[in-house]
Amino acid sequence: MHIPKGYTFAATAAGFKYEGRDDLALIVSEVPAHAAGVFTTNRFQAAPVLVARENLERGGRIRALLVNSGQANACTGQEGLDRCRDTLTMLNTFGLSWMEVLPASTGVIGDQLRMDLWEKALPGLQAVLGQSSPLDAARAIMTTDTFPKIVSREVRLSGGTVRLLGLCKGAGMISPNMATMLGFVLCDAVVDGAWWRETLKEAVRVSFNAVTVDGDTSTNDCVLALANGMSGVELSEADRLVLAEELTGLCQDLAFQIVQDAEGGTKVMHIEVAGAQDDAQADLAARAVGNSPLVKTALYGRDPNWGRIVAALGRSGAEFDPNAVSVSIGGQMIFENGRPVEGDWDALLAPVLRRDEVVIGISLGDGEGRALLFASDLTEEYIRINAEYRT
């Protein structure tokens, strides 16, 4: 694990929802860091999302991330905003101003934060600050996740080596009683704030925003990134390109882990669309396929059902000539120029469809637009998790 310089971690059990496990994490930077955030586009934005945006827009540097699972603090009104700010103010005892902290929450929607539990938890959090590992923090932010999601990279630049560390959680794209997508990235490079913000935005576009489990987005989704400069390594123009690429790769690794851990999922589709009129059209096409219950269940059933892929493309809203469309599964062209290719596909594709990852290649014609989307399959287990039988 490559831990960026100048960051310490704390994780503790506040008892918000889960028995016998940590559910509150704090990440502190020794010095103020440039901070960037990308937030849910859902119209219902949770209190921590609104407060984190405020603190980012204030333009000051950020010293800490405060993250809890078990309570989402969403649809909680003014009271929810006040309580969220109160949790930041409590960090005075850590020598942190509330303006220097970005909050994030995941868990049950609608309930107000239990301030008594927060107050009781703080001494414990303080006691372990610097002793907890990044993995402890990654575990504390889990909800329905079946494994903690953490990735790190060492990046050699012209002026020296910097480190990137990312952690995230998420299993359904949203499920208010349990889950949400939260991502955090720490870096110790010396960066320009505006560049860092732009770079995160672009990295998120092709990583966290390029995965789908069930097409739902949450009130709490966010990705927050800090760069504290503690490595002392400044970036040349060329270094910026390298670091941006590494940041993108790190975010893609994390996003991929989310799809791997999709609620009830058994497989990940790599949906690669090319030949669209532009990238936005390619994205429309990829999402229609990746979110189609019929494509997802066919994948789960190991059924090389190009008909469902083609039907989803046809209703995606992307513009194309049906007679120019081709589809491959696992590299084998099964549908070409609007017509099925003859073959015993059940037999030919059986080994491909047994794998955990299946590449679906789609060409819409001869445009330049491209998109890559990672999508899970849809299984009885997803239904069971989300129906939460009540008898």
Next chain:
Amino acid sequence: MHIPKGYTFAATAAGFKYEGRDDLALIVSEVPAHAAGVFTTNRFQAAPVLVARENLERGGRIRALLVNSGQANACTGQEGLDRCRDTLTMLNTFGLSWMEVLPASTGVIGDQLRMDLWEKALPGLQAVLGQSSPLDAARAIMTTDTFPKIVSREVRLSGGTVRLLGLCKGAGMISPNMATMLGFVLCDAVVDGAWWRETLKEAVRVSFNAVTVDGDTSTNDCVLALANGMSGVELSEADRLVLAEELTGLCQDLAFQIVQDAEGGTKVMHIEVAGAQDDAQADLAARAVGNSPLVKTALYGRDPNWGRIVAALGRSGAEFDPNAVSVSIGGQMIFENGRPVEGDWDALLAPVLRRDEVVIGISLGDGEGRALLFASDLTEEYIRINAEYRT
């Protein structure tokens, strides 16, 4: 059953796919009828859709509907078009010109029609014409449907009584190996052709286009309507309003049967959206809720999970002030002006959520836009049907 005057029915087993049941139906009008059609917006349009559109656009009157299950004749190229036209030409022996017949198909995508089976089936079809019932025809067009879908109405108008008969099939909105949505309406009123076409379009908008099982649309979806004037009853201005309303009601009854028969479905949501900026925005909101896997699984699990409804609204693309949003389930306000209403909802809503039909009322504020959508829930059985285990 109120059978409009001047229509005869035939159903036979052609052996396209299903053993031991009818899979080919013919409906013949004694005299040429005004015809109207509404077709799938999917970019991949099956051969029968293209041929039916052609014959409608030719503007002549229509005498027959020829419908098969088992083969969709979609993604079959020029050959598919040729074979579709050949099936119409075969009806010469019935005294029908190919230009007077509208075809519709449902079943496996990609395979060419088996012309040998069509030829073999025709004498049998001819033999039973006039002996088969509308119910026989409704059975012959089924795929994964668990029951035939048929509705009829008698409508008293100023000049006399006319009859409407509708039949349809569909269980998943599409599943290329099996299903598609096809609807047929027969009427014996004397109508103006342009009025009949407009009236069908509007009726379909608020019926067949206001239901969702899985958000998928098919290459073959169509609704075809004939009015042959055999009742001799002409329509006054007031009669037109009455008949339009009855046609809409008939289509809604049929559409509702489709959701009732949703693959694996146990419940139907009535999603009633009001207070949107316009009807299109209301429709966006209703569809986001009705197609959300998380809302559907919550409904299945009898979980009064307003959080999932609210989160779906938030990502729907509809514009609204989150603080003006209210949600009721079974008439009980559970979320009001952007905040949850306190209450023991598990207990309070248990009787409501045990029912087969659950009304979800949504107000987005004070706009005039409204929408009503019928949507199924999502169950393990849907997964089983559509994953078609291959071991």
